[in-house]
Amino acid sequence: MPRQVIEQTAQAIQEFDGMGLSILEISHRSKNFERVVAEARQSVKEILSLPDRYEVLFLQGGATLGFHMAAMNFMKEGGSAVYANTGVWAAGAIKEAKVLGQVDVPFDSSDKNHSYIPNVVFEGNYDYAHYTSNNTIYGTQYAAVPQSSVPLICDMSSDIFSRRVDAAQHALIYAGAQKNLGPAGATLYIVDKEQLGKTGRKLPIYMDLQAHIDKDSMYNTPPVLSIYTCMLTLRWIKEMGGLEGMEQRNFAKQKLFYDELDRNGLFHGHAVPEARSWMNPTFRLNDDSMASEFDAMWKGAGISGIAGHRSVGGYRASMYNALPIESVQVLVDVMKEFERIKG
Numbered sequence: 001m002p003r004q005v006i007e008q009t010a011q012a013i014q015e016f017d018g019m020g021l022s023i024l025e026i027s028h029r030s031k032n033f034e035r036v037v038a039e040a041r042q043s044v045k046e047i048l049s050l051p052d053r054y055e056v057l058f059l060q061g062g063a064t065l066g067f068h069m070a071a072m073n074f075m076k077e078g079g080s081a082v083y084a085n086t087g088v089w090a091a092g093a094i095k096e097a098k099v100l101g102q103v104d105v106p107f108d109s110s111d112k113n114h115s116y117i118p119n120v121v122f123e124g125n126y127d128y129a130h131y132t133s134n135n136t137i138y139g140t141q142y143a144a145v146p147q148s149s150v151p152l153i154c155d156m157s158s159d160i161f162s163r164r165v166d167a168a169q170h171a172l173i174y175a176g177a178q179k180n181l182g183p184a185g186a187t188l189y190i191v192d193k194e195q196l197g198k199t200g201r202k203l204p205i206y207m208d209l210q211a212h213i214d215k216d217s218m219y220n221t222p223p224v225l226s227i228y229t230c231m232l233t234l235r236w237i238k239e240m241g242g243l244e245g246m247e248q249r250n251f252a253k254q255k256l257f258y259d260e261l262d263r264n265g266l267f268h269g270h271a272v273p274e275a276r277s278w279m280n281p282t283f284r285l286n287d288d289s290m291a292s293e294f295d296a297m298w299k300g301a302g303i304s305g306i307a308g309h310r311s312v313g314g315y316r317a318s319m320y321n322a323l324p325i326e327s328v329q330v331l332v333d334v335m336k337e338f339e340r341i342k343g
């Protein structure tokens, strides 16, 4: 999280907007909070340059509920969908869609432990197509929005607002807030409303994106604090130059890291270079017996949380939007120093 956003959130927990109350105790129906939701929704539209047919919602349930929401709102009764399987989150989305109908998975990177992104082109007689733009565990990311002649849905949880993207190619984008946007609690939905209402399904009210649109994203009590903090982060993104500013910042970070990875003789990456994630670089020591010494070094430098996921091993240096380049430099310096000692 950006430091200024944490400080502003702390302030609002003390007292929010001159109301004499903490943000933790206000009514979500107060005018003050309605303004927060309105600004957050508007900022998403601005930052992504969304055409008017798009609506922005802040709901709950995380991306995990999004897996099923996507299918519920886009898969016709007796219909089918096409998915790309590029990792654990993509597989989760596939599983939840299969509850409702037929799912074809013609693109699948599991043969090489998801170290690459298949050449995805979605076509055929499907209700929708689904992909996962960034795969946190394996450190892979689509280089561009895949081509699709069917309505396209993306789980953008772990790279939303990190660089320029043509959001208007999508029927639906969903993203849990907790990676690039704010604290856990809110889940962002960006939906082309002209593509809703075609399934013939009767939906439970909370699962119905149209019901949330009709109530301006306030059908029931929303996650107030999380939305407030998301709104502050969106302000910060705008101050930083919007998506272009984020792209420059994140480009520099990933270049600093991957240049060192490619130069340093002691390490190799998990992801193939064409599919490298800007958000979650994954890497390993060539000689795992050096691990305890390397671990002591990065811990000594004040780094935390770079142990890799058990299904890949090694290391994963998550570099979400707010992480400053100085933090990447600390890791790069440790890698250089380790090579100097060992080399």
Ligand SMILES: *Cc1c(COP(=O)(O)O)cnc(C)c1O
Pocket (backbone or CB within 6 Å): 061, 062, 063, 064, 065, 089, 132, 133, 134, 135, 136, 155, 156, 157, 158, 176, 177, 179
């Ligand atoms: C983190 C992540 C998830 C999990 O989201 P929850 O909000 O915890 O349900 C799903 N998809 C992707 C791409 C993620 O990065």
